[in-house]
Amino acid sequence: MQLQDAIKERKSIRxxxxxxxxxxxxxxxxxxxxxxxxxxNVQPWKVHVVTGAAREQLVEGLLAYREENPxxxxxxxxxxxxxxxxxxxxxxxxxxxxxxxxxxPKGDKERAWEQWGRNYKFFDAPVGLIFTIDKELDARxxxxxxxxxxxxxxxxxxKGLATCAQGAWNMFWKxxxxxxxxxxxxxxICGLSLGYADPDAPVNALISEREPVEAFAxxxxxxxxxxxxxxxx
Numbered sequence: 001m002q003l004q005d006a007i008k009e010r011k012s013i014r015x016x017x018x019x020x021x022x023x024x025x026x027x028x029x030x031x032x033x034x035x036x037x038x039x040x041n042v043q044p045w046k047v048h049v050v051t052g053a054a055r056e057q058l059v060e061g062l063l064a065y066r067e068e069n070p071x072x073x074x075x076x077x078x079x080x081x082x083x084x085x086x087x088x089x090x091x092x093x094x095x096x097x098x099x100x101x102x103x104x105p106k107g108d109k110e111r112a113w114e115q116w117g118r119n120y121k122f123f124d125a126p127v128g129l130i131f132t133i134d135k136e137l138d139a140r141x142x143x144x145x146x147x148x149x150x151x152x153x154x155x156x157x158x159k160g161l162a163t164c165a166q167g168a169w170n171m172f173w174k175x176x177x178x179x180x181x182x183x184x185x186x187x188x189i190c191g192l193s194l195g196y197a198d199p200d201a202p203v204n205a206l207i208s209e210r211e212p213v214e215a216f217a218x219x220x221x222x223x224x225x226x227x228x229x230x231x232x233x
Contacts, residue, residue: 013164014164038148039140048182055128063117075171075173101202127194133186134186
C-alpha cells in the first residue's frame with residue numbers, strides 16, 4: 001500500500017471484530033509511531049496498551065464509575081469545549097450522520113448515553129491504547145503526540161487494521177488513573193481503539209466530510225512564480 005492510499009483509506013472505525021491482534025504487530029506499530037518528529041527530540045509520548053483481562057478490567061471499572069458518576073465529565077487539563085462556527089456546524093453534521101446510521105433519533109438521551117459508553121469499550125476492539133503526557137511539558141509536545149498517533153494509525157491501516165482516536169477518554173480520568181496505575185505527574189490525553197473493522201456494522205459506513213483546500217489554506221507568493229513561468233513560456 002502506498003502512503004497516499006493509507007491516508008485516503010484511514011477513517012474512524014466504531015465497530016470492531018473480536019479477532020485478536022498479535023503482540024508483535026502492536027509492538028511494531030508502536031516502533032513505527034515512535035519515528036514521529038518531536039521538538040528537540042523530547043519524544044513525549046507515553047502509552048498504556050491493554051488487551052485480554054487487563055482490557056476487560058479497565059472497561060468494566062470505567063463503565064461502573066461512569067454509571068455511578070455520570071456528571072463527572074470534567075477534564076483534568078485546561079480545555080475549552082466552546083465551539084463556534086464553522087467548527088460547531090461540522091461537529092453537529094458528523095453527529096447527525098453517525099446517529100442516523102445507527103438509528104438513534106435526536107432527543108433519545110438513553111440510547112445516546114449507551115452509544116457514548118461504547119467509547120469505553122473501545123468499540124469492542126481487542127486492543128485499547130491510552131495516551132498520557134508529563135504535566136511539565138507544554139503545548140508543543142501535545143502536537144508531537146498527535147504526530148505519533150497519526151504514524152500509528154497510518155501504519156495500522158497499511159497492515160489491514162483499523163483505529164479510532166477517542167477524545168472521550170479525557171473524561172472519567174479519575175477512574176482510568178488508578179485502573180492503569182498512571183502517575184499523578186501525567187495527564188490522560190485520549191484513547192485509541194485498534195483491531196479489525198466489522199464490515200457489516202452500519203456505523204462503519206460513516207464518511208466524515210472534508211473541506212476543500214481553498215477553505216483552510218492561504219497561499220503566498222505562488223502567483224509570482226506562476227506569472228514568471230507564464231512569461232517564460
